[in-house]
Amino acid sequence: MQYPEVIQNLIDDFTSLPGIGGKTAERLVFYLIKNGGQEELQQFGKNLMNLKTTIKTCRECGNYSLNELCDTCRNIKRDKKSICVVANAEDIKYLDNTHSFNGVYHVLGGLLNPSEGVTPDKLRIKQLLARLRKDKTNEIILGLNPTIEGESTIIYLKKKLKEDFPEIKITRLSRGLPMGGD
Template sequence: MQYSEPIKKLIANFSAMPGLGDKTAERLVFNLLKKNNKNTFIEFANALITVGKQIRHCKICNNYSEKPLCQICENMRRDKTKICVVAEAQDIICLEKTSVYHGLYHVLGGLIEPISNITPDKLNIKSLIERLNDKQIREIIFGLNPTIEGESTIIYIKKMIGQKFKNIKLTRLSRGLPMGADIEYADEITLSNAINNRSQL
């Protein structure tokens, strides 16, 4: 059976998202159709349009924001001496839920992965190094996934920082996170321990 063109387009758009295959995309679309409520589609479409028009990257840390600066960067009560480097913006949400870390963040937008053509110049590494000219910064915490790609990214950035900023302390989340794990899926207790017991590089 062939789906009608509007349904095919909606399935194609869902399945184009990372982590969503054709079957999952079909399930999502038919769950929407099953509700048989036009308002559901209108609200969903409006939410997508609003996000597309209003959400941008914070000009300091590359987090998502409605304004030029995200809520964390413009919060004067944050600890301005620390920057936690994360791969993706959703990692910030996970770390914030612990209520343990109160410093700043920097979103790389991925990890170094040459096999997928993700090289250092395609990540927000240059802007991180530029931020270190702020004399307030005393510690960089690597909150990256304990994977080969995460380790490669840490090694590269550590070398870049070490060439110019020798007085900045470099630390990483403790090994409470198992090798190959994603920060996004770690529970709050594990992440809290990983932050509190971070080790120096």
């Protein structure tokens, strides 16, 4: 069965998003047709349009924000001497939800992946180094995923940071089971 063009276009739009396949896209579209009132659909469309016009990148850390500085960087209760380096802005939420880190973050904007064309100059590494020169940072926590790309990014960053900032303590997030754990 062929759907009307407007329905198929919306299904195609949803399937272009990560993690949404054809069946899920169809369910979303038919839910909106059945349950979405005119006002709700207009608000939904407005919210989508506002993503690009209102969201900025924090000039300090690279997180998403409505302002020049994100809430974390503006928070005077945060320990500015401790920076956790993450791959993407969405990683911050997961780490913050643990309530175990009170420092600030630095978003790289991805992980090294030469086969995909992601080299050090494509990431926010220069901004991190400039930030370290400016601030009195004493600890860097590498909060990157334990994938091949994450590990290669960690190796690169450790080497670069030790060369330029030998006095800064460099650690990484723990992972896995403790020795003897089941």
